[in-house]
Amino acid sequence: MTSTDWLLPLLVALPLILAIIAFLGLLPARHQVVIALGGLVSGLGGLGLVGLGFGGIIAEATLWLGGWAPPVGIAWRLDAPAVLLITMVGLLIGPASLALLAESDGHYDRYLWSLWWMLWAALNALLLSRDLFNLYVTLELMSLAAVGLVSRSREDPYHVAALRYLMSSLLGSLLYLLGVALLYGQFGRLDLVQLAAVIEDGPAARLAALVMTLGLLIKAAMVPLHAWLPAAHSRARAPVSAMLSGAVVAAAVMVLWRLWLGPFAELGSLMRQALAILGALAMVWGGLQALLQNRIKLVIAWSTLSQGGYALLLPAVADSEAWQGIGARGALLLLLAHGLAKGALFLAAGRLHHRFGHDRLSGLAGSAHRQPLLWAVIALGGLSLMGLPPSGGFMGKWWLLRAALEANQPLLAAAMLLGTLLTAAWLWRLMSIALIPAAAPTHTPTAIQDDRREATPALMLVMLAWLIGLVALSTDPGLTLTLPRIDTDRLAWLLPALLLWPLALTAARSGTLAGETTGSPRGMTALLMLTAAAHLVTLTSADLFTFYVGTAWLGLAGWGLVRLDERPAARRAAAGYLAIMMVAEVSLLLGLTLVWQASSSLAFQDLSAAELPASALAALGLGFAIKAGAIGVHGWLPLAHPVAPPIASAVLSGLMIKVGVLGGLLLMPGAEPGSRLGLVLVAGGLAGALYGALRGIAQSAPKPLLAWSSVSQMGLATALLGLHQLGSPAALPALLALVAAHAMAKAALFLGAGMAERMTARRGLLLGALGLPALTLAGIPPGAGFAIKAGLDTSLNEATLATWPLTLSGVLTSLLMLRLFWLLHHTGAASRGGTAPGWLLAALWSLGALAALLPWAFVDAPGGLLASPGEWLKGLMPALVAMALGAALLAAIPLHRWLAKRGWRRRIRARARRLAVRREARRWRWRLRRADAWLMPWPAFGVCLGLTAFLLGLAGLV
Known part of the structure; x- marks a missing residue:
């Protein structure tokens, strides 16, 4: 016998033995966990020695139970997807067992621990099985163990969630078994490999595919057949929820994939498209409902529904290479990353529930300051689910997105991106509540140690969710990263x-x-x-x-x-x-x-x-x-x-x-005279420069004014990009000079504005330091802004475009800088009293000097630019016009007061509009939550099942 012949039975036998030991009470729970952890280390090491990598199947290990080969006997097969999912289940069960052991009320519950190990055995057996009836048996064992674990929770004292889970699961099992009977009666095969070789497209095969898919959709809690999941996952113990969301749902999804990438691969393509539609619906509906929940475990449970929608896209985007294709690799990696991240989220949420006695978001406001590591786990897990690179969630979504685009499925790609936005929305809501300012936490050594100890299991899982992303990135054969460069x-x-x-x-x-x-x-x-x-x-x-x-x-x-x-x-x-x-x-x-x-x-x-x-x-x-x-x-x-x-x-x-x-x-594409893109960039950039300057002049505080000034300056940068696209030689040097000058000038102005609000002493030195960057932005010679405006003027002439917008922009920018100094002189008088640090004043003077001088290194100044009095006068003219306009505006004090009054009225109206929008948003939030509540009763579940069957059946008829 080979090592594989020993390894495959042990993957199921060890948890079964532990289940018997727990039921009979032969060993305490902590000893069971020690044995399980030792078995995990040995089992995961053995799986590594099998030699199956993520990049593809090197060999397929097969075990005939009892020595009988299919179709008489049952075969267990270990391929790359099975290795990865069994490994994920093992990585989940280890930290989750430690977290379950830490719960004192379940420490001596022998029924809890026997169900716990039975769930592990059923999951491993399910992932090894390739026989339709054996899959049915293991699905039933998995579901019954999961239902029993939910029923052992104090959060479900009347077993309402467990009973709903049980009835839904039994209905799914009956539908699945009906399909198995149809296939066996028609083709006489139960082994997936043999069935794929003999199955023929026809009414019997499509009907079997329909009912088996419906059963698996119920077990995987796919929208709209999801009524059992939110209550079951949110009311179960946190370690149990981690296994339900990370492993149980994934196992049902894996069975669905094996059917549609195996025997059902040649059946009606519209059925696969219908599954993708259901997946897109799950992504959107689950994300919306997660955003609306008031309990953290409910948020995480609904996000499982949203993330599960990605799994239903695989049959529609998979190519002929099956598990070797980029779509299958992406979906599989996404399933792994989701399982690990979701396990970490539930474990962290469980510790927060234990610490505060509840998981209501309103009661967790500001808790990130007291439990930083637990909330760091939630943040990292949510970012992986959202798809922040280079996490496992990102790599899986990226591969799956490419598969959708290669399969010419732009709507599915759009649904994936929308699901990403919704995931970011509920994660932002969680973190915003957790980071609300609270009373200064008491970081005693005991509190810090408790936080670390409680967060360790979850932190291990979330780090693995990120680690598999790095591994996938390094092993991607189609992606080659280039070493950093400086040009x-x-x-x-x-x-x-x-x-x-x-x-x-x-x-x-x-x-x-x-x-x-x-x-x-x-x-x-x-x-x-x-x-x-x-x-x-x-x-x-x-x-x-x-x-x-x-x-x-x-x-x-x-x-x-x-x-x-x-x-x-x-x-x-x-x-x-x-x-x-x-x-x-x-x-x-x-x-x-x-x-x-x-x-x-x-x-x-x-x-x-x-x-x-x-x-x-x-x-x-x-x-x-x-x-x-x-x-x-x-x-x-x-x-x-x-x-x-x-x-x-x-x-x-x-x-x-x-x-x-x-x-x-x-x-930027290569230079092309008369390019439509270049003309659009020039027109939009100059319009932005003028609009930003006008809005900045109307501001009543320095920082909003500087913000609009940045809009104006980025408009000039956009125009220079367009001129570069049009082929102007002077555009690129002017753009580089603008980038360097604006970076240092705007940093100096923002820092100086902050200092002006806080201090009275040395204000003359401070305002003098701000004068240099202001003159640079205004384009006053001999600063670099002068050369930038000259380069922009030359580029416009080379492209045979009008230069008057540039002149008007110079006037408005100069007026903007005058307005800034007027505001700096009159703002913050009540809060002054500090003294500007000498080193910071020196830094501001240095930044201003560098903003005026350094950009000259990027500009090939036209001949005689600095030596020509005419060029100097041309550069000073916008500033002179701005000074005249500024003097006229200062004289129009009644006009200023009228504008201020009008601005006050506008603010009142804007506030009323914001309040109306908030009221309407609250009404929609209530409607959306009620909409899902209407799906909870059993008659509504039956209607949803009928509609889903009608959708898939109609697709199967074509």
Whole structure:
């Protein structure tokens, strides 16, 4: 006998022996767990020695039970999917057993532990089985053990959830058994391999496929046949919920996959499309309901329904390679990542329930400050489910998304992206509640030790969910990452980053400009370090995948920077920022997938020579435009900057906003005179420059004004990108100079605005330091802004386009800077009293000087530009006109008061509109929750079953 002949029976025999020991009470629970952990180590090591890798099936281990081969006997087969799922079940059962052992009320419950080990045995047997009737038996054992475990919970004292689970499961089993009988009566085979060889498409086969699929949909709790799952998963003990959500649902899904990628693969294709429609419905409905729940375990339970929808997409997108195809690999990896992450989420939620005595979200407000590790587990698990790279959830979704696009299923791809947004929404809601400011926690050594001990099992699982993503990334044969690179064109981004990040970190550690009077907000320095690392990864990336990973982490870090102040206004602004950034991330993910589909290499040097599809460029362009705050998608800029701490605003506007410009430049198609894309960028950019400046002039505080100034300056950058696309030689040097000048000037202005609100002494030195970057942005000679405007003017002339918008932009920008100094002089008088630190004043003067001088290194100045009095007069003219207009506006005091009064009235009306929107949102929330409550009674379940059967049956008739 080979080692495989011993390994396969032991995978089932060991948990069965433990179940008998537990039922008879021969060993205490802690000894059972020790034996189980030892068996897990040995079993997982044995599975590793089988030699089945994720990249494909090297060999298939088969065991004939009793020595009888099919069709007389029953075969167990161990292939790559089985290895992976059995491994996942083992990794789940270990930490979950430790968590179950920590619950004192179940420590001596021998029925609980016997059902627990029986569930493990049934899962392993199910994943090894390849016989239709043997699958039925193991499905029944798994379901009965799961129902028994739910019934042992104190949260279900009258066994309502357990009985609903039992009745639903029995109905699913009967439907499945009916299909088995039809297939056996028609073809005389139960073994999946042999059945696939003899099955013929016809009414009997399609009817069997219909009823078996319905039964498995009930067992996997797919919408709309999901009525049993929310109550069962939320009322069971947390370790039991982890197994139900991570392993039991996955096992039912695996049986469904084996049928539709095996014997049913050649049946009606419309049935597979109908399954995909149900999957899309599950993603949306489950995500919406998770967003509306008031208990954390219910949120996690509903997210299981949402994530389960991805599984139903596989039959519609799988190719002829079956398990070797990218769709099957993506779906399988997604199932593994979901199981591990969902197990970690339920274990963490269970410890929170134990700590606070409930799992109501309203009672968990601010608990992240007291239980940081538990909430870190929830955050990491949710981010994996959402698909933040390079987690396992991201790699699975990315592969599955590519399979959907290759199968020409754009609607399924759109449903996947919408499901990602909904996952991000419920995760944001959880974390926003957990991070609400609370009383200062008492971090005693005992509390810290308890938090670590309670979070350890869940933390192990969530780290595995991320680790499998890294393993999948490293073993992907179609993806080759390129080493980071630094070229001369990126120095305009890198040099300001190397100057500003040390300054921001130093200021954060000193607490000078953190946004609070008592020092830096908690975690600000660590968050800035994470942001700096993601930013530098993005700037040095040589391929599109690494660039996307960096931008995704920057979007998440930006949300943290905006809400650092923790005031309600900051939390609302951070929510809006995150919503807009998630649209950008989804758009970039779609563009990345389309590029990967069209090109064999993601390296920028290869992509620049490739002809990328217009859809990919459009998706990437939208994402980069949002990141850059381009006109039309700039909403996050005026939303985030007024409430963010000055340091956060400095890096957001000075550094992070330029990532979108860099992405656009790296993927810009080759120069093409008269290009429609170039003309659109120039027109939109100049319009954004004018609009941003006009809106900035109307602001009544420095930081909103500076936010709109960034919109204006990014409009100029967009116009220069368009001129570069049109083939203007002067456009690229002017763009590089603008990026460098704006980065340092805007960082200095935001830092200076924060200092002006807090201090009285040395205000002359402070305002003088701010004068240099203001003059640079206004384009006053001899600063670099003068050369930037000259380069832009030259580019417009080379493209035979009108230059008057540039002149008007210079006037409005100069007026904007005058308005800024007027506001700085009159704002914050009541809160002044501090003294500007000397080192920070020196840093501001240095930034201003560098903003005025360093960008000259990127510009080939036209001959005589600095020496010509005419050029100087031309550069000074917009500022002179702005000064005249400013003097006239200052004289019109009654007009100012009238405008202020009008602004007050507008704010009142805007607030009334916001309240009306909130009331309508609450009404829709109630309606959606009631809509699912209507599906709970058994008659409604029967209607849903009938409608699902009608949908699949109608598809099977075609």
